[in-house]
Amino acid sequence: MHHYYFDHNATTPVSAEVLEAMLPVLTEVYGNASSIHYFGQMARQKLDAARRTVAAMLGGSAEEIVFTSGGTEADNLAVLGVAQDGHVITTAIEHPAVLAATGECASMTAVRVDGRGMVDPDEIRRALRPGTRLISVMHANNELGVVQPIDEIAKIAQEAGVAFHSDGVQAAGKIPVRAAAADLYSISGHKIYAPKGIGALFVRKETKIAPRSYGGHHERGFRAGTENVAGAVALGRAVQWVLDSGAAEQAREAALRDHLEQAIADRVADTHVNGAGAPRTANTTNIRFDGVDSDALLIALDLRGFAVSSGAACSSGATEPSHVLLAIGLTRPQARSSIRFSLGRANSIEQVDALIGAVADAVAHLRKLAPAYA
Amino acid sequence: MPETTIAVAMSGGVDSSVVAGMLARRGERVIGLTMQLWNQRRLPELAPNGSFSKSGGRCCSLDDVYDARHVAQHLGIPYYVVNFEERFEQQVVKPFIDEYLAGRTPIPCTLCNNFIKFDQFLEMAEGAGAERIATGHYARLEWNPSGERWEMRRSADRSKDQTYFLFGLTQAQLARTMFPLGGFQKSEVRELARELGLPTAEKPDSQEICFVPNGDYAAFIDAYFREQGITPAQVRGELVTSDGRVIGEHLGVHRFTVGQRRGLGVAAGEPLYVIATEPATRRVVIGRNDELLRASMRVKEINWISIASPSAPVRASVKIRNKHGAAAATITPIGPGEAEVHFDEPQRAVTPGQAAVFYADDLVLGGGWIS
Numbered sequence: 001m002h003h004y005y006f007d008h009n010a011t012t013p014v015s016a017e018v019l020e021a022m023l024p025v026l027t028e029v030y031g032n033a034s035s036i037h038y039f040g041q042m043a044r045q046k047l048d049a050a051r052r053t054v055a056a057m058l059g060g061s062a063e064e065i066v067f068t069s070g071g072t073e074a075d076n077l078a079v080l081g082v083a084q085d086g087h088v089i090t091t092a093i094e095h096p097a098v099l100a101a102t103g104e105c106a107s108m109t110a111v112r113v114d115g116r117g118m119v120d121p122d123e124i125r126r127a128l129r130p131g132t133r134l135i136s137v138m139h140a141n142n143e144l145g146v147v148q149p150i151d152e153i154a155k156i157a158q159e160a161g162v163a164f165h166s167d168g169v170q171a172a173g174k175i176p177v178r179a180a181a182a183d184l185y186s187i188s189g190h191k192i193y194a195p196k197g198i199g200a201l202f203v204r205k206e207t208k209i210a211p212r213s214y215g216g217h218h219e220r221g222f223r224a225g226t227e228n229v230a231g232a233v234a235l236g237r238a239v240q241w242v243l244d245s246g247a248a249e250q251a252r253e254a255a256l257r258d259h260l261e262q263a264i265a266d267r268v269a270d271t272h273v274n275g276a277g278a279p280r281t282a283n284t285t286n287i288r289f290d291g292v293d294s295d296a297l298l299i300a301l302d303l304r305g306f307a308v309s310s311g312a313a314c315s316s317g318a319t320e321p322s323h324v325l326l327a328i329g330l331t332r333p334q335a336r337s338s339i340r341f342s343l344g345r346a347n348s349i350e351q352v353d354a355l356i357g358a359v360a361d362a363v364a365h366l367r368k369l370a371p372a373y374a
Numbered sequence: 375m376p377e378t379t380i381a382v383a384m385s386g387g388v389d390s391s392v393v394a395g396m397l398a399r400r401g402e403r404v405i406g407l408t409m410q411l412w413n414q415r416r417l418p419e420l421a422p423n424g425s426f427s428k429s430g431g432r433c434c435s436l437d438d439v440y441d442a443r444h445v446a447q448h449l450g451i452p453y454y455v456v457n458f459e460e461r462f463e464q465q466v467v468k469p470f471i472d473e474y475l476a477g478r479t480p481i482p483c484t485l486c487n488n489f490i491k492f493d494q495f496l497e498m499a500e501g502a503g504a505e506r507i508a509t510g511h512y513a514r515l516e517w518n519p520s521g522e523r524w525e526m527r528r529s530a531d532r533s534k535d536q537t538y539f540l541f542g543l544t545q546a547q548l549a550r551t552m553f554p555l556g557g558f559q560k561s562e563v564r565e566l567a568r569e570l571g572l573p574t575a576e577k578p579d580s581q582e583i584c585f586v587p588n589g590d591y592a593a594f595i596d597a598y599f600r601e602q603g604i605t606p607a608q609v610r611g612e613l614v615t616s617d618g619r620v621i622g623e624h625l626g627v628h629r630f631t632v633g634q635r636r637g638l639g640v641a642a643g644e645p646l647y648v649i650a651t652e653p654a655t656r657r658v659v660i661g662r663n664d665e666l667l668r669a670s671m672r673v674k675e676i677n678w679i680s681i682a683s684p685s686a687p688v689r690a691s692v693k694i695r696n697k698h699g700a701a702a703a704t705i706t707p708i709g710p711g712e713a714e715v716h717f718d719e720p721q722r723a724v725t726p727g728q729a730a731v732f733y734a735d736d737l738v739l740g741g742g743w744i745s
Contacts, residue, residue: 293501
């Protein structure tokens with residue numbers, strides 16, 4: 001049986017060029033990048049080159065890039081490193097890596113979003129108060145793909161003299177990202193075809209930030225721990241691919257995504273695109289199938305060889321209604337009827353057409369069984 | 375590959391593990407599903423020493439999910455955890471508490487079977503692509519071609535028989551259900567588990583009601599009340615004798631069940647028992663053992679399994695509790711789904727809210743709720 005993957009917002013495979021770049025580092029460039037000798041210098045050279053590439057994508061300088069273990073650590077470092085003792089403004093639809101971290105700050109305000117999942121910058125402005133240290137607004141949402149007006153929000157932060165962080169984990173590789181507007185910007189390797197275990201935080205030079213881990217003087221003292229050189233090289237290579245080929249791939253995925261949305265709208269009654277009408281990343285669509293239990297639909301699709309996602313996984317592996325879908329005004333049953341499809345490089349038109357057929361069949365089968373839906 | 379897919383409800387215990395293993399071994403297309411029913415962290419005060427132990431008898435703890443997943447991985451079958459927490463609270467936990475407060479003694483396992491496992495879970499499994507579900511219940515199912523009905527029989531291992539909790543299953547549900555363990559002794563199931571190399575082969579059996587730690591329902595209900603902001607003053611009431619004398623106070627009708635002797639907190643010359651609870655006045659009536667005897671009872675919401683709904687009186691052995699020995703009785707239908715049951719010998723502690731299940735030898739005729 002085939003297994004087609006439509007869950008690229010969860011994670012991506014490591015691409016061939018990334019693997020090729022990182023594999024020799026593991027066995028040949030094994031020096032500790034802090035060491036003074038030849039081996040250390042070779043490692044340092046790889047690390048710095050990767051840092052420059054990441055900086056090029058984010059529009060900063062190499063010294064402003066802190067490598068981390070991933071998006072969560074980058075988000076935690078930004079939020080807690082800047083605002084733990086103060087007030088932080090965020091949104092109701094952030095990833096838990098930001099939401100849970102803001103919950104550890106002295107106080108936090110989570111502003112609402114509209115029915116499309118868009119933040120109103122004026123709401124951010126109204127939430128400002130004397131003790132506000134940080135505004136953290138994600139660039140693109142993981143579940144809806146909705147892109148926030150971060151340039152405008154950055155301006156508000158700048159006028160108020162408050163640091164601005166943006167979680168760009170779901171934006172990098174999907175839309176142009178320039179951290180120029182943000183003081184802090186998080187990215188993750190495994191969302192852009194690098195492996196799990198590497199991420200980066202852009203930290204603008206003037207930003208006042210305290211480390212969250214203590215040890216050696218790695219990463220300008222912001223992140224103690226021997227550098228993951230192979231991971232950084234992988235991230236650098238993945239970012240280079242985005243710089244070289246990202247725009248063309250985004251256009252290709254946008255066409256597939258639009259085809260998927262259109263075909264489902266045509267073939268399946270009573271569906272709605274969550275986040276429709278807002279600017280969205282090219283690869284993501286989140287669709288509500290009225291009267292259908294998303295857990296059952298997800299399993300039905302998986303058993304037919306199509307991997308999609310629904311809701312947020314809790315520790316047991318069961319799903320809970322997504323806080324993002326509830327935040328855009330969906331009822332719990334509506335949130336429980338929604339499926340996220342996130343496309344990626346390996347998806348072809350043939351795969352998408354097969355997916356459309358499987359969704360139409362599975363939804364028809366599920367609705368036939370649900371007596372409430374007739 | 376077989377044409378049909380069977381979804382096994384896997385709890386992480388040895389019984390449902392063996393069901394999955396048996397079916398997979400004989401070449402069936404099997405998927406494993408675990409229902410997340412109750413959040414064990416919800417009422418933390420019930421945990422011993424404020425922590426969560428690894429003790430059995432707890433539903434859907436992470437340890438149980440881990441075990442179920444481990445078995446599925448061992449067997450190489452697709453496995454999913456499905457979230458039924460909201461449905462379980464609405465359809466099982468709340469009614470369980472409401473029943474107690476209404477002066478009845480509920481059976482959450484039957485509610486769970488009727489409204490969750492063989493209803494919404496069955497529907498979800500079918501929606502996901504399974505034609506039938508299989509569970510680790512100890513009961514036997516057989517198609518009777520002449521009667522054109524699915525018949526249910528007590529399990530071969532009488533000490534494990536769970537038919538008392540399954541009386542609510544309809545013919546439509548039974549047609550899509552398998553109980554592969556019904557013909558086995560528990561010891562044989564353990565042996566099969568070892569033979570299949572299942573990681574749960576030596577796991578102790580779970581006990582009591584899955585979401586109630588240590589079977590202490592009163593503590594569970596008290597904790598739930600505190601979570602919901604219900605104060606002790608709202609549930610406290612009087613202990614009275616059957617002739618109306620107030621002889622003490624109690625901490626809530628949910629702490630009493632008909633026939634109970636312990637924990638009344640009153641001393642008397644002769645043993646005293648709970649005769650009835652009166653939720654409207656929050657009174658608990660106590661009296662002598664002979665006041666507990668009943669020669670008849672009314673049973674409602676009857677579901678007939680192995681026979682069609684009778685129009686004339688039926689002779690049967692009737693169980694009024696899971697551990698009850700089944701007493702000879704005559705069941706006289708008095709309306710749709712309702713009957714008057716006359717015992718040959720008066721029975722002690724006929725308890726409203728419990729199930730009455732009718733048997734002819736090992737055949738389960740049907741059952742209903744004692745009103």
